[in-house]
Each structure stands twice: as C-alpha cells, then as structure tokens.
Amino acid sequence: MPLIALGLNHLTAPVSLREQVAFDTDAAGEALHELAREPGVEEAMILSTCNRTELYVGVAAGAEDIPQAWLNRHHHLTPGKLDEFLYRHDEDDAVRHMFRVATGLDSMVLGEPQILGQVKDAYQLAREAQSLKAPMDRLLQHTFAVAKRVRTDTRIGAHTVSVAFTAVRLAEQVFADLKHACVLLIGAGDTIELAARHLAEKQVRRLIVANRTPETAQELAGRHGGYAIALADLPQHLAEADIVISSTAARQPIVTRAMVERAMAARKRKPMFMVDIAVPRDIEAGVGELPDVYLYGIDDLRQVIDDNLRSRAAAAHEAEAIIDLQVERYMAWRRALTLKNPALDMRQHAEVYRDEVLGKARAMLAHGKSPDEALAFLANTLTNKLLHHPSARLREAALSGDLDLLHAAGRLYGLDEEEGGGSRNA
Known part of the structure; x- marks a missing residue:
C-alpha cells in the first residue's frame, strides 16, 4: 500500500x-x-x-x-x-x-x-x-x-520565535513603545493566546479581545488584563485600535474595507497597523490600499523570521x-x-495436520478402538507428519555439509540451548 x-x-x-x-x-x-x-x-x-x-x-x-x-x-x-x-x-x-x-x-x-x-x-x-x-x-x-x-x-x-511573537515584534518596530498602544486581537485560538501573552509582557496600554463566542473572549482577556467584546461589536471598537492582530477560522473576511474606512475616518487618519495571520484571510486584501493603514499578511512575516532561521x-x-x-x-x-511470515504458514500447516489426525482418531473411537490405541495413533501420526519435511531437509543438509542450515535448525528448535543447559547443570 x-x-x-x-x-x-x-x-x-x-x-x-x-x-x-x-x-x-x-x-x-x-x-x-x-x-x-x-x-x-x-x-x-x-x-x-x-x-x-x-x-x-x-x-x-x-x-x-x-x-x-x-x-x-x-x-x-x-x-x-x-x-x-x-x-x-x-x-x-x-x-x-x-x-x-x-x-x-x-x-x-x-x-x-x-x-x-x-x-x-x-x-x-x-x-x-x-x-x-x-x-x-x-x-x-x-x-x-x-x-x-x-x-x-x-x-x-x-528561544522559540512563533508567528505570534513575530507579529508582536513587527508591531514593536512600528510603535517604538507598545505601552502607548491599544491592541485589538480577533480570535481566541493558540496564536492569539500567544500574542496576548507577548503583548501583556510589553504592557500595552489597552488590550481588546474580540471573538464569536463572548465567553471565550472573556476568558482570554481576563487572563491578560484586557476586556472582551463580541465579534458583532467589532465595527464599534475598531477605531480604538492602533494595532490589530487577527487569526480566526472564518471562511469569509471579518474585517472589510468599508469597516476600516469608517474606523480611519473616526481616527482622523491616525495610522493603524494590522496583521492578518489567518488562512483564509480575516482582513480583506483591499484594506492594505487605504492611506495610513499598514496591513501585513502571513507571508509578509517571512523577512522578520529569516533572521531566526540562520541562528x-x-x-x-x-x-x-x-x-x-x-x-x-x-x-x-x-x-x-x-513479507510472507513463515511462522504463520507453519502454524497453519500444523493446524491442518492436527485436525486431520484428530478426525481419524475420533473415527477409531467411533469404530470401537480403545482410547489408548487412538491416543497412540494420534501422537505417533501427528509427530511423523510435523517432522517429516524438516527431517528430510536436515538429512539432505547433513549429506551435503550445509552447516548453516544445521545450526539454524538447532537454534529454531532450541536444541543448542538444551545442550548448553545440560553442560551447565553437569
């Protein structure tokens, strides 16, 4: 396969x-x-x-x-x-x-x-x-x-550098001191959790967490000193954000160009830095064309990450x-x-012989033979059938001087162990 x-x-x-x-x-x-x-x-x-x-x-x-x-x-x-x-x-x-x-x-x-x-x-x-x-x-x-x-x-x-850390590091290059920045995180998965942790360490002025499930947003915001909003309330809060980092599993964009245009008007063109880590993208590509909006996607983080590769x-x-x-x-x-497993084949052959001989022994009992006679037939016949082919091959090996096969047979049947055990007990 x-x-x-x-x-x-x-x-x-x-x-x-x-x-x-x-x-x-x-x-x-x-x-x-x-x-x-x-x-x-x-x-x-x-x-x-x-x-x-x-x-x-x-x-x-x-x-x-x-x-x-x-x-x-x-x-x-x-x-x-x-x-x-x-x-x-x-x-x-x-x-x-x-x-x-x-x-x-x-x-x-x-x-x-x-x-x-x-x-x-x-x-x-x-x-x-x-x-x-x-x-x-x-x-x-x-x-x-x-x-x-x-x-x-x-x-x-x-010194692991995650995508979330890289996004925060890039934001720090744009905003020299994150202590004066309001950051909006969209989503509540592992990447956003890591971003929130890094931002809390940077002591950002304000941290907002938006998620489709308000309870999840509240849990995440509570752990890092932020406050939570429902995703439906995003348009009302977008203008507050200096930095937006988004990573959700949505199939369609959450942040549209029209939404950002209204936010920028409310901000009086104060710059906004946005990082879209999601695939599919959370932020419409056209947002990056707006004046004073700096939009970075997942692929734009590569240059920042390359320094980490070399180390x-x-x-x-x-x-x-x-x-x-x-x-x-x-x-x-x-x-x-x-691979074909010879052990399975050997067991299958043995079971066929067993069933055949056992059937004959039972037939002997059914026809009036004594139990001792049937058991003797069973033991002798089964032994002969099981050992016939190995014995024939070993006789040929002895005549031809095939020592490898003879030694392998000893290992296979444990005869070499019996010999060693006998000498140790002597």
Whole structure:
C-alpha cells in the first residue's frame, strides 16, 4: 500500500491559493469521510493550518493520482490549477516529510512548537473519522516520538520565535513603545493566546479581545488584563485600535474595507497597523490600499523570521540526522508487513495436520478402538507428519555439509540451548 504526502505550503503557494484549499475544523471530518470513500484509498489524514494543507494517504497500487484529483474536485478547482504549487512525496520521502513537519523543520518559523499540536489534532480527527489503519497509526505514533526526541536532543526549540511573537515584534518596530498602544486581537485560538501573552509582557496600554463566542473572549482577556467584546461589536471598537492582530477560522473576511474606512475616518487618519495571520484571510486584501493603514499578511512575516532561521541552522542539521535514522526504522517495520511470515504458514500447516489426525482418531473411537490405541495413533501420526519435511531437509543438509542450515535448525528448535543447559547443570 503506497504512502503519499500531497500538499502545498507557504513555500510553494501564495496565501490567496492556500486559503482556497484550507479545511476548517468543522469541515475536515466530513472531508476525511469523503476522501476515505474514494476508490483505492485505504487510509487518510488531513493536516490544514495557516501555512499548509496536506493529505497523508495510503492507497492501493495504481491509485496514486486519486488524492490530487479528489482535492481539486472537493474544492471545485479547475483541473491543473494546483499543479505548479503542489508537492508530492512517496513512501520514505512521505515519512521524512511528516517527521520534518511535526518537528517544525518545514515551518515558516524554524522549530516552532505549535505545529506538533496541530498534527496531533489532525491525528485525533482521523481517528474519530476511522480513516486510519495500522500503518499510518503507527506512523503517527512514531512521529510524535521523533518530535519529542528532536526537542530533547537538539536546541531546535531554544528561544522559540512563533508567528505570534513575530507579529508582536513587527508591531514593536512600528510603535517604538507598545505601552502607548491599544491592541485589538480577533480570535481566541493558540496564536492569539500567544500574542496576548507577548503583548501583556510589553504592557500595552489597552488590550481588546474580540471573538464569536463572548465567553471565550472573556476568558482570554481576563487572563491578560484586557476586556472582551463580541465579534458583532467589532465595527464599534475598531477605531480604538492602533494595532490589530487577527487569526480566526472564518471562511469569509471579518474585517472589510468599508469597516476600516469608517474606523480611519473616526481616527482622523491616525495610522493603524494590522496583521492578518489567518488562512483564509480575516482582513480583506483591499484594506492594505487605504492611506495610513499598514496591513501585513502571513507571508509578509517571512523577512522578520529569516533572521531566526540562520541562528538555528546547526540544530536543524542535528534534527535532520535524527529524522533520517527514524525514517529507516519506520520503513523497516512497514516493509515487514509485506513479507510472507513463515511462522504463520507453519502454524497453519500444523493446524491442518492436527485436525486431520484428530478426525481419524475420533473415527477409531467411533469404530470401537480403545482410547489408548487412538491416543497412540494420534501422537505417533501427528509427530511423523510435523517432522517429516524438516527431517528430510536436515538429512539432505547433513549429506551435503550445509552447516548453516544445521545450526539454524538447532537454534529454531532450541536444541543448542538444551545442550548448553545440560553442560551447565553437569
């Protein structure tokens, strides 16, 4: 069963395309069911974040093109539209890619820790959808162990710089002193939680948290000294914000150009700095064309992040070495699944012989033979049947001088252990 990793990410596709193929949490479960029902698809997992959408699929031989065709069809895309942006990894390369993703080696921020939690969420979703079988389930367990080892044995996670931290750092470059800034956070997920933590450390003048669920916004705002508003009240509060950082799972923009135009008029053209970390985007692209509005998207953060990449190059090299070793170990286990197991064949033959001889022994009893006679027949016949082929092969080995086979037989039947045990007890 070939294993395929198919997807696109921040390195291969612009955000305008990534948002077209993103799966939100509510839709991913049904999409998994749909993908798993495709002809030739044996197991599947979908990983969808702000920086990537990836399908991990085990397929039957000859069905390798099914995942890409399904992705186009599911998102109603013209065939071929994704071709130049997609990457595909097969077998051990797919395993290596999954390890690199989970350890943060393939992230925009090298070594960032959030991706591992996102992979775990994708795994849990696939388990709930019952779209995994033993090979991929084992792969995910192995992935989590590899990620833990990389974190423990290298400095890839030292001084972690997350996307949220990068957004705050960029805001700090625009506003020299964040203590005088009012910051509006839209959303309440991990990225916004991290941003709120960093902003609280910077002692921003005011922190506002907007979320579709007011209770969730209140919990987050309460932890960091801010106050919460409902998403529906966003237009009334937007003009207060010097800095806006948004990261939600909404399928349509939350902040429109018209909304920002009204806010800027109320601010009397006082500049507003906006960072949209979401995919699909939360802030309409046209907002960036407005005077005195400085809009940065997820892809615009790359320059700030590049400095972090250089400082972690050595740790990344060590992590790659760990991953190479673990890829081979997982693939060895996977290859073993396809090998014919002689132990199973041997047991099957033995059970056939047993049932045959047992049937004859019972027939002897039914025809008046004594139990002792039937038991003697059962024991002698079963012994002869089970040992006939091994004995014949061993006689041939003795005549031809095949010592390897003779020694292997001794190990197989434990005869060498019996000999060693006898000499020790003597």
